[in-house]
Amino acid sequence: MSERAKSETNQFGTVAVLGAGTMGAGIAQVCAQAGSRVILYDVEDRYLERGMQTIHDSLDKGVEKGKLTAPQRAATLERIDDDLDLARAVAEAELVIEAVPEKLELKREVFAQVAQASRPGTVLATNTSSLALARIFAGIADPGRCIGMHFFNPVPIMALLEIVRPAGCSDATLERVRAYAGTIGKEPIVVKDSPGFATSRLGVCIGLEAIRMVEAGVASAQDIDKAMELGYRHPMGPLRLTDLVGLDVRLSIAEYLRQELDSPVFEAPKLMREMVARGQLGKKSGKGFYDWS
Numbered sequence: 565m566s567e568r569a570k571s572e573t574n575q576f577g578t579v580a581v582l583g584a585g586t587m588g589a590g591i592a593q594v595c596a597q598a599g600s601r602v603i604l605y606d607v608e609d610r611y612l613e614r615g616m617q618t619i620h621d622s623l624d625k626g627v628e629k630g631k632l633t634a635p636q637r638a639a640t641l642e643r644i645d646d647d648l649d650l651a652r653a654v655a656e657a658e659l660v661i662e663a664v665p666e667k668l669e670l671k672r673e674v675f676a677q678v679a680q681a682s683r684p685g686t687v688l689a690t691n692t693s694s695l696a697l698a699r700i701f702a703g704i705a706d707p708g709r710c711i712g713m714h715f716f717n718p719v720p721i722m723a724l725l726e727i728v729r730p731a732g733c734s735d736a737t738l739e740r741v742r743a744y745a746g747t748i749g750k751e752p753i754v755v756k757d758s759p760g761f762a763t764s765r766l767g768v769c770i771g772l773e774a775i776r777m778v779e780a781g782v783a784s785a786q787d788i789d790k791a792m793e794l795g796y797r798h799p800m801g802p803l804r805l806t807d808l809v810g811l812d813v814r815l816s817i818a819e820y821l822r823q824e825l826d827s828p829v830f831e832a833p834k835l836m837r838e839m840v841a842r843g844q845l846g847k848k849s850g851k852g853f854y855d856w857s
């Protein structure tokens with residue numbers, strides 16, 4: 565699609581992405597690639613620098629793989645600005661996508677500031693992977709514009725957008741976000757605001773059971789992963805995926821789901837707790853079920 569056609573069909577001209585981590589950087593990239601102007605916000609320069617580096621690297625790889633052209637890469641980068649000032653970052657935005665760490669209080673604080681600084685009709689979206697949207701948006705005066713946009717890592721490659729509809733979200737907001745999913749090249753599903761939504765609830769469940777199987781000596785981590793990769797055509801086995809996502813991240817989701825769904829299925833295995841306590845968090849720490857050093 566031409567640049568002009570893209571901007572004409574784009575439902576959100578300006579998007580603010582809050583948090584320049586792995587998810588925030590990926591979200592900023594896909595929105596800018598689709599023609600939106602993007603303002604990427606974080607609290608420190610070093611996080612913004614790292615986020616912009618992630619975007620540069622991913623776009624370079626995209627060009628290398630023939631997924632976009634060098635001029636498209638340059639145009640995408642031109643559409644992204646970074647900012648350390650939250651109020652300024654969201655002032656012009658028609659859509660705000662929050663991708664800060666998975667801490668309820670932090671997300672609530674961020675949205676309280678966003679609600680003050682943004683225009684009244686701005687759509688407010690969270691990229692939370694499991695927290696209840698009803699709690700995240702509890703203090704927002706106009707719940708009709710609040711929604712979940714759950715992306716998957718690596719964002720530029722993964723096709724799914726899990727749209728989470730909290731009580732009070734208007735039909736207009738849902739339809740705008742659903743249409744925007746198409747604009748940014750994602751296939752949407754719509755899920756009720758329930759613990760773990762569809763993806764994290766099932767994904768974490770498989771990951772925890774795989775850890776219990778390692779613990780019980782059923783097979784090695786490599787063979788359990790191979791079972792799901794070759795036997796079920798999962799692109800990546802559940803233990804390698806746990807390493808990629810981070811054992812600490814998955815542990816906190818498991819604890820949350822255990823409590824919210826009151827189900828022993830989400831009880832965190834002893835081995836997982838021990839590995840997290842030892843600092844074996846997966847890829848980011850150099851060691852998890854695999855050696856990443």
Ligand code: CAA
Pocket residue numbers: 621622623625626629631692693715716717718720721722764767799800805809
């Ligand atoms: N930009 C654009 N396209 C790219 C790219 C880039 N930077 N890098 C790679 N690609 C393309 C490739 O060209 C290739 O496209 P084709 O299929 O058209 O050839 C495709 O992406 C796959 O790339 P590779 O062949 O290089 O890599 P791979 O086959 O090893 O796959 C993977 C890598 C997609 C990450 C795959 O291993 C996978 O799907 N893993 C599972 C990921 C997953 O489950 N993520 C969800 C995590 S949970 C989550 O994110 C939710 C949460 O809340 C925490």
